[in-house]
């Protein structure tokens with residue numbers, strides 16, 4: 364195993380589950396010291412148990428005060444953060460955009476869009492101090508193409524794609540690279556939550572079959588397949604890459 368991140372400091376939000384957890388574990392395996400943030404205290408502890416020296420902060424990714432606590436904890440207990448992965452996100456209701464309640468829309472955008480913006484705003488000053496940094500946001504295939512089933516989610520992830528590109532332009536001269544991954548359907552709690560909204564077991568099975576039919580590789584992805592791409596973007600291997608939005612979707616958007 365290469366140790367691209369030996370002794371270097373990374374912050375991961377949404378680290379209690381799914382893709383954030385897989386990213387945190389892979390970073391720790393490659394030697395990074397990690398600050399782990401999530402609202403799920405038990406899940407966070409389970410991730411931290413597998414990341415030697417991890418620092419955990421329980422909080423809401425859409426709260427400026429909670430993100431500021433995470434920033435302060437990183438500075439106090441680890442040092443300035445070089446790598447940021449704001450992975451916390453929610454799916455929201457599986458319905459057409461105009462069917463959403465105002466509160467549902469606001470919550471979706473608060474967590475999925477304001478969340479990564481708050482994290483970037485908190486940690487880019489660390490990267491400026493050390494003269495370099497790398498950020499990987501979590502967009503989605505739904506952030507590159509529209510989605511009739513998850514239309515508000517798709518709008519929020521489209522915003523994440525453009526936040527990525529704009530941050531990349533803002534900070535390129537400061538040696539801070541910003542990219543995003545655009546996963547398709549990945550096995551784990553979020554995909555299960557999506558299928559759970561579709562209806563009974565037969566409806567879920569039909570939905571899964573329709574989705575699989577649209578994926579040339581004829582399978583869903585695994586969290587580690589996303590984490591590996593995140594680590595590539597974070598690492599010096601991607602030294603000339605910024606503003607990229609990478610579909611990781613078994614060929615669905617090809």
Ligand SMILES: NC(=O)c1ccc[n+]([C@@H]2O[C@H](COP(=O)([O-])OP(=O)(O)OC[C@H]3O[C@@H](n4cnc5c(N)ncnc54)[C@H](O)[C@@H]3O)[C@@H](O)[C@H]2O)c1
Nearest residue numbers: 377379380381382402423424451452501503546548549553
């Ligand atoms: N799983 C997929 O198929 C898929 C596909 C495309 C994009 N994504 C994106 O990847 C990211 C990670 O998704 P996942 O599959 O790991 O989902 P997940 O539900 O397994 O994990 C999300 C984590 O974020 C945390 N979280 C949610 N809201 C939070 C908040 N307000 N404050 C703090 N923590 C919060 C949850 O507690 C959870 O630990 C999300 O941004 C998601 O939109 C996932």
